[in-house]
Amino acid sequence: MTDDDDNQSWGPIFPYESPYREQLNGIEETIEVAQDSGYSVIEGACGTGKTLLALTAGIQLVRDPDTQYERVLALTSVKQQLRQFEQDLRIINDNLPADWNPVSGLTLVGKADVCAYNVAGTGGIDDSNVYERCEGLRERTRALADDTSAGDLASQARSQQVGLADSGASGGDAADYLEAAGGMAPYPEGTPESGNDVEYCPFYAQFLEDLPDDGEAAEAVPFDWTETGHIDAQELTRLSVDAGTCPHSVMGALLPEVEVVVGNYYHAFDPTTVETFTGALLDDETFVVCDEAHMLEPRVRDLVSDGIADVSLRDAESELAQVVQPLTMTDETGRQTGPVDRIRAELSDATVDLEDLQRTRQFLRDLREELARQVESYLDREHRGWRANLNDLPDDEIPLRDPERPRTDDLTQWAENEGYDERDWVRAESACAVAARILNSVEEEDTKRTAPAVGRALGAWARADHVDHFREVELERTWDDAQPTDSWRRAYNARFALHNCLPGDAIAERLDEFGGGVLMSATLEPLDAFAEVTGLNHLEREEDRPVITRSYGLDFPPEHRESFAVAAPPFTFENRGAPGEETEARRIHASALREVATVSGNVLVGMPNYAEAEWAAGYLRDAVDKPVLLDESSADDVTEDLKQEFFDGSGKVLVTSLRGTLTEGVDYRGDRLSAAVVCGVPLINTASPRTRALRTAYDRRFGDGFEYALTVPAVRKARQAVGRVIRGPEETGVRVLLDERYARDTWNSVREYLGPDREEFQPVSPDMLSLGLDRFRGTAGDGTE
Secondary structure, eight states, X not given: OOGGGTTOTTTTTSOSSSOOHHHHHHHXXXXXXXHTTOEEEEEEOTTSOHHHHHHHHHHHHHHOTTSSOOEEEEEESOHHHHHHHHHHHHHHHHTSOTTSOOOOEEEOOOHHHHOHHHHHTOTTOOTTTHHHHHHHHHHHHHHHHHHSOHHHHHHHHHHHHHHHHHHTTTSSSSOOEEEETTEEEEEESSOOBOTTSOBOXXXXXXXXXXXXXXXXXXXXXXXXXXXXXXXXXXXXXXHHHHXXXXXXXXXXXXXXXSSEEEEETHHHHOHHHIIIIIGGGOSTTEEEEESSGGGHHHHHHHHHOEEEEHHHHXXXXXXXXXXXXXXXXXXXXXXXXXXXXXXXXXHHTSSSOHHHHHXXXXXXXXXXXXXXXXXXXXXXXXXXXXXXXXXXXXXXXXXXSOTTSOOOOHHHHHHHHTTOOHHHHHHHHHHHHHHHHHHHXXXXXXXXXXXXXXXXXXXXXXXXXXXXEEEEEEEEEOOOTTSOTTOGGGTEEEEEEEEESOTHHHHHHHHTTSSEEEEEESOOOSHHHHHHHTTHHHHHHHSOOOEEEEEEOOOSOGGGEEEEEEOOOOOOHHHHXXXXXOOHHHHXXXXXXXXXXXXXXXXXXXXXXXXXXXXXHHHHHHHOSSOEEEOOSOOHHHHHHHHHHHHSSSOOEXXXXXXXXXXXXXXXXXXXXXXXXEESOOOOOTTSHHHHHHHHHHHHHHSOHIIIIIIHHHHHHHHHHHTTSOOSTTOOEEEEEESHHHHSOOTTOOGGGSOTTGGGSEEEOGXXXXXXXXXXXXXXXXXXX
C-alpha cells in the first residue's frame, strides 16, 4: 500500500504493495454502497484487477463486525474466471498478516466432479449416470439406516474391505481401497451391499452418522475448514474421501459456513438449484459478486426459460402409464397385476389421485400428437416434399403466436378447445412428481425420471404471461435411424419452448434477496442500459437500494498499443453475400484481415458466425505465411486442445466465431496474443421469430428494442474479443474493429457503445490500415512474418 492508503481498513487484505488507482476507488466505493445494502456496477478493462477489487471489498465487509455480511458469493459464467477467483483468494491468504486467520473459501461444483466413485471411475458410476445413481444410493442408504444405523453401514463397508485384505482376495498384500483425487477411502472400490443384498453408499452413510440430530450440519465436516484456506473441488474430494464421507454432502454443509463461495450463475439464478442446494446463501448476510456481468442477462434468460421436448413427453407419458396400468389392468383371472399394493400405499399419501394421473397421462399424449401436427403442418407449408429430402432440412422455429403482437399462444388455445384448462397444466406438475416418486419407491433400478421436469415446464407454461414470454416450437437438426424413413422425427428433435424475453425482473428479484454486491465486467457500457435491463434501476427506484456505476478505461501505457476502427463497408449479409461470393465488401474485409494477420505473433480473428469463420480461415491460409487454426463448434476438450496449440510455438492465426468460447474469459496473458481483429458487428439473426419477440418485448419495456436487445450485446461481444490483447502494463498489441459502423457516426453507428476507450479506436480507411500497422511495428519494435 502507499502512504496515503495506510489508513485503509482493507489494507491487510489486499495482497500487493499498491492497488491500481481504479482498484483503490472501486474498493472504497463498493464497500461504501454495500454498507447501505446497495450495488456497484463496474466496467473495468481486462487486466485492471476487478477480481481482487471485489474480493478485497467483500472480505473486508465479512470481517467487519459492524456489517451484516457473513459471506461472499462470487459468481461467473466462465471457468477461466472461476479459476481466477480461486487463484486470487489463495494469493490473499498467502499475504495476510501472520496473526490473521486465513480466509475460508469453497468452490461449488456438481456431483459429477466430487462423487468418489465417479472420480475414481468405479462402482458402475460415470458422468452419464452419476446423478441417478447417487440419488438411488442415497435413498437406499437412508432406508437401510432406518432399520439399523448409518454408522453400522459404514462399518460394514470397512469390514468388507478388511476382509478382502485378510483373505488376500485382491491378489496382493493390500486390499483395493478406493482412491480418488489423491485421497484413499477406507472402503472397497465397488459399492457395497448390506446383509440383505441392498446396494448403498458408505460415504453417504458416514455423513449421516456424523450428522448431529439437533446440531449444525457443519459438525459433520471431518476437517477444520477455518484453517484450510480455499478448498477447490479436488481438495474437497481428497479430504472427504480420506475421512470416508460424502464430498457433495460436505460441500452442502460448508455452504453457509465459509467466508467466500465461488460458483456459477446457476447456483444463484437457477430455480431448481436454489431450491435443492444453494438456498441457504440467498439472504442479506451474503455479499454477491457477479463477474462477467455482461453475460448475466442472457445466462439468466436461459435459466428462467423452459421447454418440453417430444421425447420427454413420450417418456413422461410412459412413466405415468407404469403407475396407472397396474391399478387399472387385470390378468386373465381378473386379478390386478404388478406392485398394486405398494402403488396404492404411495398414492394414498399423495396430493393427486388415480383420476388425476389418468387425465395427465392423456394430456401428455395429446400434447405430443399436437406437437407432431404442428411440425408436419409447418413442413408441408414451408418445405414442400420434405419427406423425400430429410437431409436438407435446417434448424427452424415455428412461432405459436405473432412475435410482434402479444396474445394467447396457439398451443394454449388448442388445449382450451380440447377441454384442458389451466388446472390441467398446473395439475401436471403434481401428477408427474408423484408418478416419479412412486416409481422410485417400487423399482430398484436407478433411473432418471423425465416426468418431474415435464410437469414443471407445463406448470410454468400456464403461469407465464403472454407479453414478456414467447412460445414456439423449436426444431433442432439431428438424425435418428431408428425412426421411419419418412418421419420428421428421423431428422429433428422438436420441443415446445417457453422463452422469458425480459429476465431483468428475475434478476432484480434475486439480487434483492442479497445484502448487496458488485456487478462487473470489461464490457458493460452503456451502463444506464445495463442497469435498466438487469432490473437494477427497479431496485433503486422501488426497493430503495442504492446503485452506483463506474467505468474505468485502460490505465496501461498507451504507447504499447494501437487501436483502429476501419471504415470498411458494413459486414452484413446484404453487403457481403454468402461465404464464397466475390463481393466488394468481402474483398475489402479479406484484405484488411490479411494485413492484421501479418502482425508478428499470435493473431485472433473474430467473425460473426462459424460459417464466416470457415471462410476467413480458408482465405487466410492462402494469404499469410503462418499457420491458420479454425475453431469450429465442438466439445470443450477439442476447444481446449485447439487453444493450447495456438499458445504453443511460434506465431499463428486463430479464427473463431464471436459466439464461441475463445473470445471471452480466455487468458491471453503475456505474449499469447499480439493482435485481435473483429469483422463486422455480430448481431444475432434479426429475422428469427424469437429475436423479433425479444425486440418487441424490449420495445414495450424500454422504448428501443433494437438497441437494448441486439446492438448493445453485439458490441459487447466485439469488445470482449479485442479486449483479450492488452491485459497488463508490459503487454503490447493491436486491436482492430473492422466495419464502418465502428468508425463513423452514421445512422447505424455503434461507436458510442465502445466504452471509455472509444476515442482510442482511430477511424481509418481500409487503404490506410497498413500504414497504421507499419507505424506500430516501428514504435513497438514489431516485425512481420
